Amino acid sequence: MRIKVGVIFGGETVEHEVSIISAIQAMNKIDSEKYEIVPIYITKDREWYTGDMLKDIDVYQDLNLIKKYSENVVLYFKDGCYVLQKKKGMLKKIVKEIDIAFPIVHGTNVEDGVLQGYLQTIGIPLVGPNVYGAVVGQDKAFMKDIWSSRNLPMTKYTWFYDCDYRKNSDKIINEIENLKYPLIVKPARTGSSVGIAVCENQDKLKEAIDDALQYDNKVVVEEVVENLKEVNIAVMGNYENQKVSEIEEVLSANKFLTYTDKYIGGGKGKLKGGFKYSPKTSSKGMASASRKLPADLDSKLREEIENIAIDAFKVLGASGNSRIDFLIDKKTNKVYINEINSIPGSLAFYLWDAKEINFTQVLDDMINIGIKDYKKRISKTHSFETNILKGFAANGGVKGMKGKLK
Ligand SMILES: Nc1ncnc2c1ncn2[C@@H]1O[C@H](COP(=O)(O)OP(=O)(O)O)[C@@H](O)[C@H]1O
Ligand SMILES: [Mg+2]
Incomplete structure (x- = not known):
């Protein structure tokens, strides 16, 4: 019997289209002898659809086509199974059962723990990070605070909330100006460079902050790495075991x-x-940025990046296959960790390919890690029998408790 893998993608995020591409690439490569692929597409207005047609990129040109010919469903737990059930109609037919969920989603409302939280609430095994790993992997303020507590090398940074900035922007600007210009301003949780700007002086800084605040209520400001070389590496595993991919250098015609x-x-x-x-x-x-793969790095720098990447992956509680991005000052050879992408575009398959691990193998490894994580999760005690509720009733139920809760 093949394992039924529900590949979940889309969602209400600026990276919606990118997720469709990543998911279709993966569905093309999952070993179909071992796994039955069940596509599950979440539209931008949060409706869930399933059907074989969703494996074809062309259908995404016309949402009406999807609405007409695929099934609008909900995923939930029923009679010991995880089922996709028709949302509408008199007979709420079960369209499919799935054994494991494989989120291939990018950005807010999905990759950031929101989807993982739903999946864990219904209890289904899932591929990739659990809710905790996903949350800290999306929020640049959280990830930096956690990494800096472990002394991983990072640019100097600070972060703040919109409400505090509105209350006293001078105080926040003063704090920011403890850092050295040029500075880079980022909304904490967008991704894909949305709302990011480099600024050389206070006027530009204020403009960049106003812009970033349109995307998030939390903003990160950090020092710019000069003589920039950007390299990325993927890490596969969970908190217990990890392996690293080849390292790429990404090239850009722009400043960032x-x-x-x-x-x-x-x-x-x-x-x-x-x-x-x-x-x-x-x-x-x-991920069609121009790249050099493998990156030009001496063995010392390479090893340094591999070690930092593994530490960074572990302390965030990542799982599956993450891409970890670095900034290097070419003049000083100083390495700074920039961010983790806990579900990277194209699942960073090209970084594994360069190490002779093909995409089909990457997907197989990821699913196996998801199964291991699930077994670990269910082996822990999550609930126990208690007589608290009995005590509650004996005290006169809600009425009896009311006095005590005052
Ligand atoms: N501290 C920095 N110094 C120089 N360039 C940076 C710095 N931080 C980010 N960048 C540039 O901005 C790009 C986007 O920033 P990043 O933190 O990766 O956000 P995103 O989540 O949007 O990808 C990076 O790929 C890099 O080119
Ligand atoms: Mg990035």
Whole structure:
């Protein structure tokens, strides 16, 4: 019997389209002898759909087509199984059962723990980080605070909330100006370079903050790394075991990697709906920034990056296959960890490919790690029998408790 893998993608996020591409690339490569693939597409307005047609990129040109020909479903736990049940109609038919959920989602409302929280609430095994790993992997303020507590090398930074900035912007600007210009301003949780700007002086800083606050109520400001070289590495595993991929250098014509660099410039794919896409022919996949793979690094720097990446992955409680991004000052050879992408675009398959681990193997490894995580999770005690409720009733139920709760 094949394991039924529900590949979940889309969602209400600025990276919706990127997620569709990543998921379709993966569905093309999952070993279909071992696994039955069940596509589960979440629209931007949070409706869930399933059906084989969702494996085809062309259907995403027309949402009405999807609404008409695939099934609008809910995923929940019923009679010991995880089922996709028709949402509408007199007979709420079970469309599919699935054994394990495989979120291939990017950005807020999905990759950031929101989807993982739902999956863990119904109890289904899942591939990738659990809710805790996903939350800290999306929030640049959380991830930096955790990494700095472990002394991982990072640029000097600070972060603040919108309400505190509105109350006393001078105080926040003063705090920020303990850092040295040029500074880079980032909304804490967007991704894909959305709302990010470099600023050389206070006027530009204020403008950048106003812009970043349109995307998030939490903003990170950090020092810019000069003579920049950006390298990325993937880490596969969970808190117990990890292995690392090849390291790539990403190249950009701009001062920093933009949304266009990441998804539109550089690659050779066919432009569809604004995104280059060619899962069968492109070794680059969705992440179509120009790259040098393997990156030009001496063995000392390489080892340093591998070790930091593993530490960073572990302390955040990541699981599955994450991409960890670094900034290097080419002049001083100083390495700074920048961010983790806990579910990276194209699942960073090209970084494994360069180490002769093909995409099918990567997906197989990820699913196996998800199964291991699930077994670990259910081996722990999560509830116990208690007589608290009996005591509650004996005291006269709600009425009896009312006095005590005052
Ligand atoms: N401290 C920094 N110094 C120089 N460039 C940076 C710095 N932080 C980010 N960048 C540039 O901005 C890009 C986007 O920032 P990043 O933190 O990776 O956010 P995102 O989650 O949007 O990818 C990076 O790929 C890099 O080019
Ligand atoms: Mg980034």
